[in-house]
Amino acid sequence: MRKKPSGIRKWMLAALAGAALLGGAQAWAATESGEASKRKDVVQVGDAVCTRCHDEGEAKPILSIGKTPHGTMADKKAGTCTSCHGASPTHINKPSDVTERPEPGINFGKSSSTPIAERNQACLNCHQGGARMHWQSGPHAAADMECASCHRIHSQEDPVRDRATQPEVCFSCHKEQRALVNRQSHHPIKEGTVICADCHNPHGSAGPKLMARDSVVQTCYTCHMEKRGPFIRTHQPVTEDCTICHNPHGSNIDNLLKSRPPFLCQQCHEPSTHQGNIASTTFPANTTNNNTLARGCLNCHTQIHGTNNPLNVGNERTFRR
Numbered sequence: 001m002r003k004k005p006s007g008i009r010k011w012m013l014a015a016l017a018g019a020a021l022l023g024g025a026q027a028w029a030a031t032e033s034g035e036a037s038k039r040k041d042v043v044q045v046g047d048a049v050c051t052r053c054h055d056e057g058e059a060k061p062i063l064s065i066g067k068t069p070h071g072t073m074a075d076k077k078a079g080t081c082t083s084c085h086g087a088s089p090t091h092i093n094k095p096s097d098v099t100e101r102p103e104p105g106i107n108f109g110k111s112s113s114t115p116i117a118e119r120n121q122a123c124l125n126c127h128q129g130g131a132r133m134h135w136q137s138g139p140h141a142a143a144d145m146e147c148a149s150c151h152r153i154h155s156q157e158d159p160v161r162d163r164a165t166q167p168e169v170c171f172s173c174h175k176e177q178r179a180l181v182n183r184q185s186h187h188p189i190k191e192g193t194v195i196c197a198d199c200h201n202p203h204g205s206a207g208p209k210l211m212a213r214d215s216v217v218q219t220c221y222t223c224h225m226e227k228r229g230p231f232i233r234t235h236q237p238v239t240e241d242c243t244i245c246h247n248p249h250g251s252n253i254d255n256l257l258k259s260r261p262p263f264l265c266q267q268c269h270e271p272s273t274h275q276g277n278i279a280s281t282t283f284p285a286n287t288t289n290n291n292t293l294a295r296g297c298l299n300c301h302t303q304i305h306g307t308n309n310p311l312n313v314g315n316e317r318t319f320r321r
């Protein structure tokens with residue numbers, strides 16, 4: 001907890017009205033006859049207790065929160081300044097025995113001394129459900145990030161929730177992914193068609209690597225439905241994890257492949273065991289036709305993600321048409 005200046009107790013009793021504000025709109029109504037109510041709320045029900053000092057004159061825009069869903073006075077669930085920042089009695093009325101005005105009860109950003117978990121709890125009090133269900137166990141929480149590391153609360157523009165600007169916010173920390181999406185084969189992320197949040201839930205996930213769905217394959221299927229099948233013959237690595245063969249962010253090899261056939265395939269399939277030794281062992285020393293053929297595993301095994309050709313059992317097994 002933040003250190004509080006001594007001798008503050010008596011003052012805090014006087015600020016009882018401030019504490020009552022914690023409850024938001026309703027509590028505010030109860031203090032209608034109090035001193036602060038002489039001032040009008042500006043953007044949120046009960047904000048006068050803060051906006052008597054924090055107004056348009058601020059270097060950083062504060063009242064522009066009125067243009068966001070949090071600043072909708074008609075929405076009873078939207079809360080008020082103190083729902084996020086805490087009642088802040090010593091901040092509202094600086095105790096006479098301290099030189100510097102104490103921070104509000106809950107402060108955000110770099111200058112804050114509020115423990116990170118408390119800052120996030122202030123938001124999670126209203127937002128724990130749904131997409132934030134796994135926040136606490138996620139890697140961003142583990143890395144001591146706060147909601148405001150990504151979100152801009154006081155401004156109408158929240159770049160992380162705008163498809164056009166979201167990748168830039170993520171790239172500011174994830175430099176490796178910035179490099180990958182610039183490779184020749186990539187998801188159209190730069191082009192704005194696919195964004196990070198299509199595959200990742202930055203708040204936390206039941207799956208690996210913050211996957212938006214419970215697994216990698218389920219996440220990929222949301223757009224590449226045809227790869228789900230159902231197939232009569234499935235290829236084991238495909239049903240297991242698409243990233244065994246693909247780099248989802250980018251690659252210099254076509255089709256986002258991690259390596260080129262035959263190497264891609266020969267990580268698992270012995271070249272020497274192929275029927276008729278077609279994908280024979282002499283590669284790369286030998287550059288004859290035999291090898292040219294062998295490199296093109298996909299020339300023959302065209303249905304690498306699975307097949308349901310019912311005509312020929314042999315064909316089904318080997319992912320040909």
Ligand code: HEC
Pocket residue numbers: 049050051052053054081082085086087088091092093101103104107108111112
């Ligand atoms: C009596 C005037 C006054 C009132 C009332 C007031 N503040 Fe402040 N607040 C200030 C001043 C002055 C600063 C700048 C302090 C500084 O820069 O050291 C400030 C700074 C802040 C900061 C930034 C702190 C930081 O570390 O950067 C936040 C957040 C804040 N106030 C929130 C609130 C909230 C929420 C309320 C209502 C519960 C409120 N204030 C009520 C005067 C006030």
Ligand code: HEC
Pocket residue numbers: 043044047050051054060062063065070079080081082083084085108109148151152153154155
């Ligand atoms: C939904 C939560 C929320 C509400 C409601 C809210 N704030 Fe904030 N406030 C934040 C966060 C988070 C920050 C950190 C900067 C940011 O992300 O925009 C912040 C920053 C501030 C700052 C510091 C700005 C700076 O960077 O110097 C002040 C002052 C402030 N808030 C005052 C208020 C006042 C006054 C109200 C009521 C009108 C209010 N806040 C309502 C979450 C909130």
Ligand code: HEC
Pocket residue numbers: 068069070075077078079080083084122123124125126127147148151153158
């Ligand atoms: C008192 C409850 C409350 C608190 C506390 C609160 N929010 Fe909200 N928030 C809402 C409501 C209500 C909405 C309107 C949309 C909705 O119903 O989800 C909203 C909307 C949002 C949105 C979507 C905005 C949009 O344009 O659609 C974001 C992002 C958000 N909140 C983040 C935060 C963060 C970050 C904090 C903490 C700094 C926070 N909220 C604290 C109630 C709250």
Ligand code: HEC
Pocket residue numbers: 120123124127130131132135140145146147148149150151160161166197202203
């Ligand atoms: C790593 C960046 C990041 C962090 C940290 C983060 N968010 Fe988000 N948040 C996003 C992105 C991206 C979206 C848009 C998701 C989408 O478009 O599907 C979003 C959307 C939201 C929304 C509105 C849409 C919805 O899912 O209801 C709310 C509310 C929200 N975040 C709350 C929070 C809260 C509360 C925290 C802290 C516990 C938090 N966020 C931390 C990136 C972040």
Ligand code: HEC
Pocket residue numbers: 167170171174177181187189194195196197198199200209216243247248249
């Ligand atoms: C098409 C789906 C998809 C998109 C879009 C996507 N990712 Fe990923 N991301 C994945 C998958 C799958 C993994 C896990 C496998 C891997 O690391 O290759 C992953 C892993 C990661 C990792 C962890 C890497 C590691 O080595 O542990 C980070 C960080 C990441 N992504 C960031 C981003 C950012 C930032 C964006 C947006 C620019 C983004 N991703 C867009 C699918 C995607």
Ligand code: HEC
Pocket residue numbers: 139140143145149150160166169170171172173174196197200202208209210
């Ligand atoms: C302020 C820095 C920061 C921002 C902004 C940020 N991240 Fe992260 N992210 C981290 C850190 C730190 C980790 C912890 C793992 C690590 O060492 O990379 C992480 C981990 C991840 C992982 C790997 C999860 C795992 O299980 O290994 C993914 C995926 C990811 N972030 C996606 C995103 C996406 C998508 C965005 C934008 C919406 C984003 N991040 C924004 C700092 C950030």
Ligand code: HEC
Pocket residue numbers: 185186187188193194195198199216219220221222223224242243246248254255256
């Ligand atoms: C939000 C939708 C979406 C999701 C989710 C998605 N993709 Fe894609 N994918 C696309 C789009 C759009 C293209 C580009 C199609 C085009 O250019 O015709 C694409 C293209 C590809 C390509 C071909 C790239 C090339 O160079 O031609 C591969 C391979 C691919 N995706 C694999 C994956 C994998 C693996 C996953 C899961 C980690 C995944 N996709 C998740 C939308 C998605």
Ligand code: HEC
Pocket residue numbers: 217220221224227228235237238239241242243244245246255257298302303304305
């Ligand atoms: C065993 C390696 C392997 C795995 C695992 C794999 N792929 Fe592929 N994928 C390939 C190869 C090789 C290509 C090149 C296309 C071709 O020439 O047939 C490809 C091409 C693609 C393409 C672009 C061309 C097309 O067929 O639409 C998409 C999209 C794609 N894969 C999605 C996925 C998804 C989604 C998964 C997981 C469900 C997945 N892949 C798993 C090897 C694999």
Ligand code: HEC
Pocket residue numbers: 235236237244245261264265266267268269297298301304317318319
């Ligand atoms: C991560 C390992 C892995 C990679 C990479 C891989 N496969 Fe497979 N493949 C398997 C497994 C496991 C089976 C199932 C073997 C079985 O059922 O006996 C299989 C089955 C097959 C079969 C059918 C064999 C049979 O007897 O039913 C063919 C054909 C095949 N793979 C071709 C390829 C090609 C072509 C590539 C490269 C594009 C490739 N595989 C990449 C693991 C892999």
Ligand code: HEC
Pocket residue numbers: 261262265266269273274275278279293294295296297298299300301314315317318
């Ligand atoms: C000229 C066409 C052709 C090429 C090129 C080719 N294959 Fe095959 N593959 C076949 C045929 C035909 C079968 C056998 C079908 C059957 O027995 O029903 C087969 C069978 C397989 C099998 C099943 C088990 C086995 O070994 O017989 C695997 C695994 C396989 N191929 C992998 C590969 C890989 C990896 C490559 C590239 C290095 C490759 N193939 C290149 C046509 C080809």
